[in-house]
Amino acid sequence: MVTAQGQVPPVVQLPVGRLRGALEGGVSVFRGVPYAEPPVAGLRWRPAQPHAGWSGTRDATVDGPSAPQMYVEGGDPVLGGHGSPPFDDDCLTLTVWTPSADDAARPVLVWIHGGGFVSGSGSLPNYSGETFARNGDVVVVSINYRIGPLGYLYFGAEGGGAERGQGGAAVGAGNYWLTDQVTALRWVRDNIARFGGDPDRVTVAGQSGGAVSTAALAGHSDAQGLFRRVILQSPPFGLRIPTPAEYLPRTAAYLEISGVKDVGELRALPWPRLIEAAGGLFGQTMRWGYWPAPFLPVRDGVTMSRHPAQTLLHGAAADIDVMIGWTREEANFGFALDEGHGTAAKEQVIERIAETFPDGAAEVYAAYERTRPGARPVDVLMDLISDELFRVPAVELAEARAELGRPVWAYQFDFQAPAYDGRLAAAHCLELPFVFDNFDKWSHAPLVAGIDPAVRNGLAHAMHRAWISFVRTGDPNHPDLPTWGRYEVPSRVTMRFDSVTAAVGDPAGHSRLLHQRVPR
Incomplete structure (x- = not known):
């Protein structure tokens, strides 16, 4: 296949299928690449599962949908918007930018977007990895993951079980967003060499809520050895990360707003209803003089045992290289x-x-x-x-x-x-x-x-x-x-x-x- 400009699109053969990307700005780009099974129907509020693959050659020139989130036409007065349609709960995809899909074993940068745990997308043009790939000779991966109620609700004993649970999962696990991110990092480990990257030289970077994610990954047992450096931009580490007992009343309030009794009924609702109910939880949890955060990570003892701010001080995570910073008037x-x-x-x-x-x-x-x-x-x-x-x-x-x-x-x-x-x-x-x-x-x-x-x-x-x-x-x-x-x-x-x-x-x-x- 040759484009109208006479270019041959880049093609990569992965263990789960073949991808055809595009050439943009002098680098090869692969968009909408699924790294996990769609978290829909029975997989809603379940730990992420690796994608089973596809037959033939998959077109990777169009971004996958962003995670469902509140959206206001015209955006906000600061960023002008931080997420745009299309939205869908089948959202677990990533984008790869690489100077060349060869065997050069380049350093890898994995970007995790922020957005107060309720907004954003790894495929936003703002977060394009093109400049890093072109100017730094690095491979860049930006991920979409579940946010808002689909990623951060916690159900305790009613929930979907622990991340390890591809079968008898432990009771009381949450942080579905974190299982998405661990699954994406495993995808990077298993596939990035085919895009010209080195799986042993991975840096994970994130801003705001994405920086909280980055630190949480550093302390996650299933992410050990998957990256060696982190960049933490404006992490809101001052947030209190609730225990299960502290979080469950918030979940109960969300269920009441949604008009359902339990997670089983919630799974039957279309995602726009879930996002509408999220707006009601905003109203119930806002306090004057505090940054609003209706959805938060939870220290469930399974996927997260300590505050993310503490993870880089313990065990193998203490050996990870760290860059951290903040803006003067956050x-x-x-x-x-x-x-x-x-x-x-x-x-x-x-x-x-x-x-x-x-x-x-x-x-x-x-x-x-x-x-x-x-x-x-x-x-x-x-x-x-x-x-x-x-x-x-x-x-x-x-x-x-x-x-x-x-x-x-x-x-x-x-x-x-x-x-x-x-x-x-x-x-x-x-x-x-x-x-x-x-x-x-x-x-x-x-x-x-x-x-x-x-x-x-x-x-x-x-x-x-x-x-x-x-x-x-x-x-x-x-x-x-x-x-x-x-x-x-x-x-x-x-x-x-x-x-x-x-x-x-x-x-x-x-x-x-x-x-x-x-x-x-």
Whole structure:
């Protein structure tokens, strides 16, 4: 077969079938590749099962459906949307970008999208692996996995059993999203060499909820040895990960909203009804001054035994190379444009602070106020949320890794978005187009509007190349970047990415010291 442009499409023979991809931007791309059986009907809320394969040659030029999620035509005022149709619960596919489907044994980057556990897709143009494949000579895999109620509901004894359970599964397992991701990593181990990748040189990277996934995989017994490096971008490690007893009331509320009695009846509902009910759970679980998270991972004792923030400190996971970072104003993403928070009074913010700091909330408010002259109450609130949900837990992981003598590289993204008169500042997600160096794929996002192209291009080059270096060597340093030392105590070297990028000492020191008084 020859395309209209006279090109021969790339073809790969896998153990489960043959794939025909496409040439895009100078790299070979294979889209909509199934890595697990469709999680529909009786497999809904069951652990992922490897795909049985297909006969003949499968067309791999079109993305598979994204996982079902809430969708608003026209998108949101920050990202302009984070998931687009088509949606379907038959969504367990992945995309591969490779310089060539040969035997070159290149490093592999596996990308896990974020989205607050309720939105996103690995096949979004934002997350195209084309730039990494072309500029870094690496193979990139981006996955779709179950999110929202289909991935994160937990049913306890009623549920689908443990991940090991291709038969007598243990009672009480959950985290179906995690079984999807483990199955995808096994697919990478078994197949990536046919795409020119090295299964022994895999880096898993994720942002936000995807970073939580990445850390959870590091501690999963069935994922041991499947990757050697992780990149954790803005992990919300400050989230409380509930126990089964803490999660089941949330499941009961969801069942009530759905109008069914148990998981059996829930399996009979079409997925649009499930997503509609998810909106009701949002309403029941939202709290003023907190990032909304109606669906969460669960420490079920089968697929997850400890908080993901702790996994990289124990066992074989302690030997994994780690890069971790955060944006300076993470919480501005969710709160800077919200009138209900923007008009908050000082007393209201102090009351919210008191929920984290029962003693001395007014003093904590004053401490935050001193770091930001002219701060409004909402600015203090956003700094508090950024610290307790993102920055401080990330620093604590870096501190703990450093104390163990394990490799960890830390960064802080400080570049300020000019959008909305600067109100978003260095918000959650802003580093993503710089990391992927693909601003042409982000033109729909208000977040990136008005950025000076010269500054944008220089910073994107520095970050993109640092990520490539880390994927290839486990060290983010490269000739176009200031020397980036490992995070160690007491130096606490952290790379500050901004219009002028530099390695600095302990940029999160104020937050780190302030939050040491909070019991964890």
